[in-house]
Amino acid sequence: DGGITQSPKYLFRKEGQNVTLSCEQNLNHDAMYWYRQDPGQGLRLIYYSQIVNDFQKGDIAEGYSVSREKKESFPLTVTSAQKNPTAFYLCASSSDIVRGYTFGSGTRLTVV
Amino acid sequence: AQSVTQPDIHITVSEGASLELRCNYSYGATPYLFWYVQSPGQGLQLLLKYFSGDTLVQGIKGFEAEFKRSQSSFNLRKPSVHWSDAAEYFCAVVGLSGGYNKLIFGAGTRLAVHP
Numbered sequence: 001d002g003g004i005t006q007s008p009k010y011l012f013r014k015e016g017q018n019v020t021l022s023c024e025q026n027l028n029h030d031a032m033y034w035y036r037q038d039p040g041q042g043l044r045l046i047y048y049s050q051i052v053n054d055f056q057k058g059d060i061a062e063g064y065s066v067s068r069e070k071k072e073s074f075p076l077t078v079t080s081a082q083k084n085p086t087a088f089y090l091c092a093s094s095s096d097i098v099r100g101y102t103f104g105s106g107t108r109l110t111v112v
Numbered sequence: 113a114q115s116v117t118q119p120d121i122h123i124t125v126s127e128g129a130s131l132e133l134r135c136n137y138s139y140g141a142t143p144y145l146f147w148y149v150q151s152p153g154q155g156l157q158l159l160l161k162y163f164s165g166d167t168l169v170q171g172i173k174g175f176e177a178e179f180k181r182s183q184s185s186f187n188l189r190k191p192s193v194h195w196s197d198a199a200e201y202f203c204a205v206v207g208l209s210g211g212y213n214k215l216i217f218g219a220g221t222r223l224a225v226h227p
Binding site: 004006033040041042043045048050056057058088090092097098099100101102103104105106108 | 144153155157161204212214
């Protein structure tokens with residue numbers, strides 16, 4: 001079945017380390033998105049990509065980086081510059097905005 | 113700019129009672145509207161969507177929503193709530209941001225269900 005796979009489900013990072021969250025989709029969707037979710041703050045857009053080899057900053061891109069070398073993959077790197085990285089991260093994809101987004105099951109990142 | 117407001121942060125209902133979650137949007141033309149549900153620790157699942165036609169749309173899990181242009185609303189309803197409906201619910205509208213059309217989400221409404 002087609003879908004979006006986020007891995008790992010839980011991730012622990014020491015302060016000062018970079019960490020990469022994986023997002024893979026086999027839906028043949030062109031657009032992919034990364035969101036951060038904190039309790040009581042809804043969804044905040046980090047980065048998005050409408051097509052391979054192109055991506056744009058969202059509302060809270062500072063301290064994050066992405067790449068889009070393949071249509072299926074949109075990894076997110078949380079760098080040491082991100083001051084408060086502990087959060088739940090969601091990846092989504094879309095073929096046509098009127099169909100909405102398909103979401104992955106998320107990665108919970110904890111800084112220890 | 114387009115926006116979505118979900119006025120209720122938390123709602124508690126008894127199992128078997130009816131449910132209505134409110135959503136108001138700001139958009140100039142006919143909007144594309146969505147409702148998503150998120151169980152704890154999970155991703156978001158699409159419940160239903162509206163972009164034209166009949167203003168009452170049916171979704172999965174027994175949910176429905178009604179688009180009211182005059183009130184700029186797209187409220188989600190269910191006649192009889194089950195304990196498994198306890199989750200967070202997000203309303204969204206397609207909006208133009210950064211030169212691209214994207215989903216703009218409300219802040220969410222957390223639903224608790226009493227037995």
